[in-house]
Amino acid sequence: xxxxxxxxxxxxxxxxxxxxxxxxxxxxxxxxxxxxxxxxxxxxxxxxxxxxxxxxxxxxxxxxxxxxxxxxxxxxxxxxxxxxxxxxxxxxxxxxxxxxxxxxxxxxxxxxxxxxxxxxxxxxxxxxxxxxxxxxxxxxxxxxxxxxxxxxxxxxxxxxxxxxxxxxxxxxxxxxxxxxxxxxxxxxxxxxxxxxxxxxxxxxxxxxxxxxxxxxxxxxxxxxxxxxxxxxxxxxxxxxxxxxxxxxxxxxxxxxxxxxxxxxxxxxxxxxxxxxxxxxxxxxxxxxxxxxxxxxxxxxxxxxxxxxxxxxxxxxxxxxxxxxxxxxxxxxxxxxxxxxxxxxxxxxxxxxxxxxxxxxxxxxxxxxxxxxxxxxxxxxxxxxxxxxx
Amino acid sequence: xxxxxxxxxxxxxxxxxxxxxxxxxxxxxxxxxxxxxxxxxxxxxxxxxxxxxxxxxxxxxxxxxxxxxxxxxxxxxxxxxxxxxxxxxxxxxxxxxxxxxxxxxxxxxxxxxxxxxxxxxxxxxx
Numbered sequence: 001x002x003x004x005x006x007x008x009x010x011x012x013x014x015x016x017x018x019x020x021x022x023x024x025x026x027x028x029x030x031x032x033x034x035x036x037x038x039x040x041x042x043x044x045x046x047x048x049x050x051x052x053x054x055x056x057x058x059x060x061x062x063x064x065x066x067x068x069x070x071x072x073x074x075x076x077x078x079x080x081x082x083x084x085x086x087x088x089x090x091x092x093x094x095x096x097x098x099x100x101x102x103x104x105x106x107x108x109x110x111x112x113x114x115x116x117x118x119x120x121x122x123x124x125x126x127x128x129x130x131x132x133x134x135x136x137x138x139x140x141x142x143x144x145x146x147x148x149x150x151x152x153x154x155x156x157x158x159x160x161x162x163x164x165x166x167x168x169x170x171x172x173x174x175x176x177x178x179x180x181x182x183x184x185x186x187x188x189x190x191x192x193x194x195x196x197x198x199x200x201x202x203x204x205x206x207x208x209x210x211x212x213x214x215x216x217x218x219x220x221x222x223x224x225x226x227x228x229x230x231x232x233x234x235x236x237x238x239x240x241x242x243x244x245x246x247x248x249x250x251x252x253x254x255x256x257x258x259x260x261x262x263x264x265x266x267x268x269x270x271x272x273x274x275x276x277x278x279x280x281x282x283x284x285x286x287x288x289x290x291x292x293x294x295x296x297x298x299x300x301x302x303x304x305x306x307x308x309x310x311x312x313x314x315x316x317x318x319x320x321x322x323x324x325x326x327x328x329x330x331x332x333x334x335x336x337x338x339x340x341x342x343x344x345x346x347x348x349x350x351x352x353x354x355x356x357x358x359x360x361x362x363x364x365x366x367x368x369x370x371x372x373x374x375x376x377x378x379x380x381x382x383x384x385x386x387x388x389x
Numbered sequence: 390x391x392x393x394x395x396x397x398x399x400x401x402x403x404x405x406x407x408x409x410x411x412x413x414x415x416x417x418x419x420x421x422x423x424x425x426x427x428x429x430x431x432x433x434x435x436x437x438x439x440x441x442x443x444x445x446x447x448x449x450x451x452x453x454x455x456x457x458x459x460x461x462x463x464x465x466x467x468x469x470x471x472x473x474x475x476x477x478x479x480x481x482x483x484x485x486x487x488x489x490x491x492x493x494x495x496x497x498x499x500x501x502x503x504x505x506x507x508x509x510x511x512x513x514x515x
Contacts, residue, residue: 126458135397136423139509140468140482141453141460149451150470157449157493202452248423249470250478256449256470 001101005227005234006384007220008036009347014215014335015184021058021115022070025049028111028216028340029071038230039107039220041071046078046108048096050088050339056127057115067111077105082339085131085374086288088112089217089342090382096221097237106223112343113216124212131375133248145209145289147249149201151256151376152291156203158257158306161294163203165309167194169290170207172318173326177333179359184213184335208290213335217344235353238275238367238385241268245377252377257306262299262371262379270301273383275367277301280323280383282352282362283369284345287330293317296371297325300381324362327352342372346382353386394436395424404501405508409441411477420477443499444515445473450483450491471497471512485513 010031012024019027033039049067054060063081068074078099082092089112096108116124129143155161171191177183189207197206227234243264245252253260270276277300285300287293294308302323303311311317317325328334328348331341349368351357357365366389373379395403395410400423403410413420414428415435422441427434450469453460460466467483469491482502483491502511 122458122461125455129457137480138457139507140480141456141463141466142468142480143457145455146451146453146468150449150468153451153493154449198454199452200455202454204451248480250422250480254448254472254478 002103003224004097004100004221004237005224006346006350007222007227007230007234008032008039009219009350010035011182011217011344011347012215013182014213014337016117017214019214021054021060021113022066024113024115024214024216025067025070025111028113028218032109032218032220036220036230041073044073044107044109045076045105046096046099047073047075048078048080048082048092048108048110050082050092050110050112050343051114052083052085052088052338053127053130054115057118073109078108086286086336086338087342087372087374087378087380088339090370090372090380093219093342093346093382094240094242094380097240100221100223106226108221109218110221110343111216111218112340114337114339115214116212116337117214136248145204146201147376148289148291149204150249151295152203154255155257155291155294158255159309161309164191164195165294165313166203166208166290167191168312169287169293170194170332172312173287173330173333176327176360177329180329180334183329183333184211185333204289210288210331210336213337215335215337215340217340217347219343219346219350233354234387235350236385237382239269239271239273239383240381241265241272242380243268247375247377256376257295259295259299259376259379261377262296262373265379265381266300269381269383273385275383279367280369281365281367282324282327282349283371284328284348285325285371286373287326287332288336293325293330300369300371319362327357327360327362342370345370345372349384353384393424394438397423400424401508404510405503407501409443409499411439411441411475412436413439420475422477422479441473441475443473445471445497447491447493447495447497448472448478449493452488467491469497469512479510481510481512484511
């Protein structure tokens, strides 16, 4: 297999945007092309677009072709859309990676985009319900927050994790987001504000959840030869892994505090990269809800099972700790425009490993990890390294 | 494809009449729910229907306060994952008990929750 690197990245402002679906594609594409001026649209051989529900939110399908035309890209090797609920962006990056590693393409853009906010406010919540099994689970009035609340409740009962520890994940990620001009939320929140925020699905309160957000992000992947032509600081894809436990809740590990598929996905990625969790300098993990980040510390191997709450409370996942988790502000601080999230995570690691993350820079960052999941049972992990790491 | 021993439709029709049905693998004895094609344990297709008593304990639960359209008028309501005595887990709506009484490990019993044409699984006091 050939080596593959990220050579460019760009992200739109995330938030409640007046922009149309196409506007968001334009904006992310421009930001990405601006980051690597020697790449022009006709130089790209492929485009993969991660997007979950434009059929509902923008009355639009045929997404990859729309985005290619909007950006002036004329794919000659690869054009596809990925839909894998909240992990669609990273799943798209894996496809582009595989194409380039196999020698089927040399230069491919992966773009993630989602326009979630709708004129009728509860439309977005209804739409998010398409991610759970319609016949078996949605019939109970189940959407995403209650699924993760079941994991939180179990983690608290089993390991003594506290609501305050869940709240501290929100405090940390909102603080990081305050240094990210593209984040949905930039004011920061105090623990009192988190604990006083509205209960959504017990024990998850509003500021323990990611918001409904519009946004897009794009990265460019290149073969080793092209990468070395284009930049002196390529960010190498060192490892990747994906694993699935199941779709419906009752098909998962019967103890919802355990997400074995995340552990397997990370072990595949670590093995491929010839590294271990202690080598990771920064990790962009899928904090759709606070409990997800706490369980991620455990399954990714940053701490022992059951210690995730303590890990955040003692600052071990913040600057100055063992590993900086969610330096861009995570899904809670940046928002979670489904298909865009995994691509925005990659864009953050790209900036960090090139030393371009400004006030968010993790000192001497050499190895970065991204984790993207779709539900509690399906996980994707990428490991990136700077030159020589 | 073999004919389904039970389908989602027949599962909920049976549930409406107060009966919970799972499937048991005729080769290895694995119990499963909802209906599946292959046995996840031995990869065979030898399912037979098996009645479930509907008794179990709550393995996790959540009280939903922000509900999707179609359920908004019902909030707050609780959804629980119940480990049935036979060893298989089932999702259900908590009924006939105060939400503040819910704890992990609480014994509960199945009862059908009928809303017009639709039936879903409910769990109430044991």
